[in-house]
Amino acid sequence: MDKFVVNGQNKLSGTVQISGAKNAVLPIMTATLLTSGKSVLHNVPHLNDIKMMAYLLRVIGAKVDMEADTMSIDSTHCSYFEAPYELVSKMRASIYVLGPLLARFGQAKVSFPGGCAIGTRPVDLHLDAMRKLGAEIDIEHGYILAKSKKLVGTTIEFPKVSVGATANVLMAAVLAKGTTILKNAAKEPEIGSLIEFLNLMGAKIKGKDTSVLEITGVSQLQPAEMKMIPDRIETGTFMIAAAITGSEIKITHTIPKLVASLTNKLELAGVKIEQQHDSLHVLPNKKIIAVNISTQPYPGFPTDLQAQFMALMCLAEGTSKIEENIFPDRFMHVAELKRLDADIQVTKNLAIIQGVPELSGAPVMATDLRASAALVLAGLAAKGETVISRIYHIDRGYEKIEEKLQALGADIKRVKG
Ligand code: EPZ
Numbered sequence: 001m002d003k004f005v006v007n008g009q010n011k012l013s014g015t016v017q018i019s020g021a022k023n024a025v026l027p028i029m030t031a032t033l034l035t036s037g038k039s040v041l042h043n044v045p046h047l048n049d050i051k052m053m054a055y056l057l058r059v060i061g062a063k064v065d066m067e068a069d070t071m072s073i074d075s076t077h078c079s080y081f082e083a084p085y086e087l088v089s090k091m092r093a094s095i096y097v098l099g100p101l102l103a104r105f106g107q108a109k110v111s112f113p114g115g116c117a118i119g120t121r122p123v124d125l126h127l128d129a130m131r132k133l134g135a136e137i138d139i140e141h142g143y144i145l146a147k148s149k150k151l152v153g154t155t156i157e158f159p160k161v162s163v164g165a166t167a168n169v170l171m172a173a174v175l176a177k178g179t180t181i182l183k184n185a186a187k188e189p190e191i192g193s194l195i196e197f198l199n200l201m202g203a204k205i206k207g208k209d210t211s212v213l214e215i216t217g218v219s220q221l222q223p224a225e226m227k228m229i230p231d232r233i234e235t236g237t238f239m240i241a242a243a244i245t246g247s248e249i250k251i252t253h254t255i256p257k258l259v260a261s262l263t264n265k266l267e268l269a270g271v272k273i274e275q276q277h278d279s280l281h282v283l284p285n286k287k288i289i290a291v292n293i294s295t296q297p298y299p300g301f302p303t304d305l306q307a308q309f310m311a312l313m314c315l316a317e318g319t320s321k322i323e324e325n326i327f328p329d330r331f332m333h334v335a336e337l338k339r340l341d342a343d344i345q346v347t348k349n350l351a352i353i354q355g356v357p358e359l360s361g362a363p364v365m366a367t368d369l370r371a372s373a374a375l376v377l378a379g380l381a382a383k384g385e386t387v388i389s390r391i392y393h394i395d396r397g398y399e400k401i402e403e404k405l406q407a408l409g410a411d412i413k414r415v416k417g
Contacts, residue, residue, distance in 0.1 A: 001389060001390055001391075001392060001417040002391050002392065002395075002414055002415065002416055002417045003387055003388060003389045003391060003414070003415045003417055004376060004379070004387070004388040004391050004394075004402060004412055004413070004414060004415070005385060005386075005387050005412070005413050005415055006361070006376065006379035006380060006382075006385070006386045006387075006388065006410070006411065006412045007361075007384070007385050007411040007412075008359075008361055008379055008380055008381055008382040008383060008384065008385075008386060008411075009245075009380075009381065009382070009383060010245065010380070010409055010410055010411050011245060011246070011247050011409060012241060012242060012245050012247035012248075012249050012380075012405075012408040012409050012410060013247060013248060013249060013408065013409055014249060014250070014407060014408050014409065015249065015250040015251075015252055016238050016249060016250070016251055016252070016404050016407070016408055017252050017253045017404075018230045018231055018234050018235050018238070018251060018252065018253045018254040019043075019045035019069075019230070019231055019234060019253075019399040020043035020044050020045045020069065020228035020229070020230065020231060021045075021189075021190060021193075021228060021229050021230060021231040021232065021233075021234075022045060022047055022049055022050065022231060022396075022397050023093075023163070023188075023190045023231075023233075024189070024190040024193045024194070024228050024229050024231075025041065025044055025045070025050055025053075025071075025228050026049065026050070026053055026093040026096060027093070027096050027167040027171070027190070027194045028041060028193065028194055028197045028226070028228070029041070029050075029053050029054070029057060029071075029073060029096075030053070030057070030096040030097050030099075030100050030171065031100060031171050031194060031197055031198055031201070032057075032062070032073040032075050032223065033057070033060065033062065033075045033078060033097065033100035033101060033104060034075075034100045034103060034104050034171060034174065034175065034198075034201065034221050035075065035104070035201060035220065035221040035222055035223055036074075036075060036076035036077075036223075037074065037075070037076060037222060037223035038063075038072050038073065038074040038076075038223050039072070039073050039074075039075075039201075039223040039224050039225065040070060040071070040072050040223075040225040040226075041070070041071045041072075041073070041225075041226060041227075041228055042069065042070050042225075042226070042227040042228065043069055043227045043228040043230075044066065044069050044070065044071045044228055045069070045231070045399040046066075046069075046399055046400075047395070047396060047397060047398070047399055048392070048395050048396045049091055049093065049396045049397060050071075052087060052090060052091045052094075053091065053093065053094070054066070054071070055087065056083055056087050056091075056094055056097065057073060057075070057097075059080060059082075059083075059084070059087070060075075060078050060079075060080050060081065060082075060083075060097065060101070061075075061077050061078035061079045061080055062074060062075040062077075062078055063076075063077075074223075078101075078104075078105070081101045081105050081107050081108050081109060082108075082109040082110070083095070083097050083098075083108075083109070083110040083111060084111060085111035085142060085143075087111075088110065088111040088112070088113050089111065089113070091396075092113040092121055092164075093164070094110070094111075094113070095110060095113055095123055095126060095164060095168065096164070096167060096168055096171070097110060098110050098126065098130065098144065098146060098168055098172075099126075099130070099167075099168040099169060099170070099171035099172035100171045100172070101146075102130065102135055102146050102147075102148055102151065102172055103151060103171060103172045103173075103174065103175040103176070104175065106147060106148050106149060106150075107146065107147045107148075108144070108145075108146045108147075109143055109144070109145055109146075110143065110144045110146070111142060111143050111144070112139075112142050112143070112144065118327040118329060118330040118332070118368050123144075123164075123165075125158055125159070125160070125162045125164075125165035126162075126164065126165045126168045126169070127144065129156050129158070129165060129168070129169040129172075130146060130168075130169070130172060132154050132156050133148070133151040133152060133153070133154060133156075133169070133172055133173065133176055133180065134148055134150070134151050134152045134154075134176075135147065135148040135151060135172075136148060150176070150177055151172055151173070151175065151176035151177070151217075152176055152177045152178055153173060153176045153177060153178035153179045153180040153215070153216075153217050154178075154180060154181075155180070155181040155183070156169065156180065156181070156182050156183065157182075157183035157184055158182070158183065158184040158185065159184070160184070161184060161185075161186050161187075161211075161297040162186060163186040163188050163190065163191060163297075165186075166182065166185045166186040166191050166213075167186075167190075167191060167194055169182060170182070170191075170194060170195065170198065170205065170213065170215065171194075171198070173215040173217065174198055174201075174203040174204075174205070174215055174217065174218065174221065175217060175218065175219075175220070175221070176215070176217040177217055178216075178217055179214060179215065179216045179217065180214075180215040180217070181212065181213070181214055181215075182212070182213040182214075182215070183211065183212055184211055185207075185210075185211050185212065185213045186211075186297060186298070187209055187210065187211055187297065187298050187299065188297070188298040189229060189232060189255075189258050189298065190229070192208050192209050193226075193228070193229045195208045195213070196208070196226065197224055197226050198221075200224035200225075200226055201221040201222060201223065201224045202218055202220070202221045202222055203215070203218060203221060204216040204217075204218060229255065229258075230253055230254040230255055230258075231254075232254070232255070232258035232259050232302070233302065233304045233305060233370070233397070234397075234398060234399075235251055235254040235258070235259050235280070236259050236262045236302070236304075236305045236308065237305070237308050237373050237377070237398070238251050238404075239251065239259065239262060239263075239266060239271075239273070239280065239282055240262075240266075240305075240308045240309060240311070240312050240377055241377055241380060241405065241408075241410075242271075242282035242284075243266055243269070243271045243282065243285060243288065243312055244288075244311060244312050244315065244377050244378070244380060244381045245380050245381055245410075246284050246285055246286070247282070247284055247408075248281075248282065248283050248284045249281075249282055249408055250279060250280070250281050250282075251279060251280045251281075251282070252278065252279040253278060253279070254278060254279065254280065255278065256275040256276075256278075256279075256280050259280075260299065261299060261300055261301045261302065262301065262302070262305055262309070263275070263280075265291050265293055265301065265309065266282075268289070268291045269285075269288050269289050269290075269291045269312070269316065270285050270286070270287060270288055270289045271283070271285045271288070272285065287317055288312060288313075288315055288316040288317065288355070289316060289317055289318060290313060290316040290317060290318030290319055290320035290353070290355055291313070291316070291320055292320055292321040292322070292323075293306070293309055293320075293321075293322050293323070294322075294323040294325060295322075295323065295324050295325050295326050296325060296326075297326070303324060303325075303326035303327055303330060304370050305370070306322060306324055306330060306370070307330070307333040307370045307371045307373065307374035308370065308373050308374045308377055309322070310322055310333065310334075310337065310344070310351060310353060310374060311333075311337060311374040311375075311377040311378040311381075312377070313353040313355065314337055314340075314342035314343075314344070314353055314355065314356060314359060314378065315355055315356065315357075315358075315359065315381055316353070316355035317355055318355055319352060319353065319354050319355070320352075320353045320355070321350060321351070321352055321353075322350070322351040322352075322353065323349060323350050324349045324350075324351070325349065328348065328349035330368075330370075331346050331349075331351055332367035332368060332371050333367065333370075333371035333374045333375065334346055334351060336364040336365060336366075336367070336371070336375055337374065337375070337378055339362045339363075339364050340359040340360060340361065340362055340364065340378050340379075340382050340386065341356060341358070341359050341360050342356065342359060342378070343355075343356050358382075358383055359378055359381055359382035359383070360382055360383050360384055361379065361382040361383060361384035361385045361386040362382075362386060362387075363386075363387045363389070364379075364386060364387070364388055364389070365388070365389050365390050366388055366389065366390045366391055366393040366394060367390070367393065368393055369393050369394065369396050369397040369398075370397075371393070372388065372390075372391060372393045372394035373394060373397075373398065373401075375388050376388060376394070376401065376405070376412070379412070380405070380410055380412070389417075391414070402414050
């Protein structure tokens with residue numbers, strides 16, 4: 001397995017270009033199953049999760065081609081309506097095929113995703129909503145067996161905000177008979193871009209970027225073409241890379257307002273950030289002030305930036321509190337950060353970080369996608385060498401992260417394992 005070897009305390013400088021958003025591309029890829037014909041997606045990043053989703057769509061019968069950052073998907077000849085355990089267990093987003101397969105073919109067999117490093121990851125909200133739309137859902141031998149003659153629109157109120165359930169139910173409701181109202185829907189930008197894509201396909205969805213969505217079912221859809229939005233989590237990760245090394249960098253091909261919650265917290269921590277239309281300029285900071293965060297659904301502070309922000313707070317002046325409200329177990333990175341001499345205490349879903357003057361490099365292990373990013377950031381700031389193993393986690397969600405950091409002046413290299 002590959003490793004990253006990082007020698008810390010280099011200043012960064014220059015410009016980094018943000019790639020397309022993994023979590024926007026994944027549901028849009030499955031949305032193409034809703035119609036025959038060829039859809040085209042631009043600004044698609046080269047990530048393992050995207051490759052795995054392409055593989056799943058091919059298993060189902062779609063034709064998927066990638067040329068540079070353009071992906072084409074032709075779902076005319078789909079004939080196998082199953083997402084097998086081997087795939088779903090590796091990538092939870094495979095569950096996104098459930099809604100489209102049910103809506104277009106009236107049947108789907110999808111393995112239960114199982115747990116992962118950040119928690120049990122249930123799908124009850126997905127299944128309850130599909131039942132409310134009239135689907136028959138049975139569970140057999142670890143598989144979800146779903147079938148329906150015709151989904152029928154209804155009103156669904158989610159008991160808690162769920163990005164995945166909102167996406168899945170949107171894709172089921174667009175071909176349902178009648179109108180569906182989704183209440184307490186996720187407002188993440190990736191849901192907004194899915195709505196845009198579905199409406200380009202001929203769907204009738206109102207309420208984008210609000211928590212109440214109205215979907216008027218249509219009889220059929222057609223393929224669409226769209227440019228994917230930039231990755232706000234990659235954007236935030238590079239903003240923190242600048243802050244943790246006291247550097248000045250420019251971050252382009254992004255949308256500043258999508259990281260407003262992080263920008264506010266970084267400014268409270270003493271980091272100056274200038275915003276332009278599609279770029280951010282992080283200015284060098286003298287010191288980092290301890291700041292508290294509490295993760296929330298969008299537009300609150302994103303759980304996907306919690307580990308990265310914690311790495312920064314390890315070097316802050318003072319004590320900070322990080323409350324993880326989305327995935328209460330999402331603290332696998334704490335033990336690894338403590339190996340770098342961080343001072344962190346965890347009680348349930350609250351981490352208390354006492355800032356230290358310096359981190360010192362050590363061998364550490366990545367446990368999940370965003371925890372690995374936090375370890376890279378801590379390694380950039382630590383004195384000496386940090387070796388990060390199991391970096392296949394990071395390859396799932398960051399396109400060429402070591403090349404982008406090298407171009408900014410970081411001393412990081414990938415060692416083939
Ligand atoms: C999406 O996961 C993202 N993944 C996650 O990003 C992100 O952390 C998460 O949303 C929150 O923003 C993709 O978009 C592929 P949820 P998802 O359903 O949809 C509970 C990354 O790093 N829940 O919004 O799985 C759930 O356990 C990944 O790119 C239920 O209880 O998240 C959690 O506590 C990690 N029942 C909360 O809701 C359900 O049926 C929010 O989860 C579904 C979820």
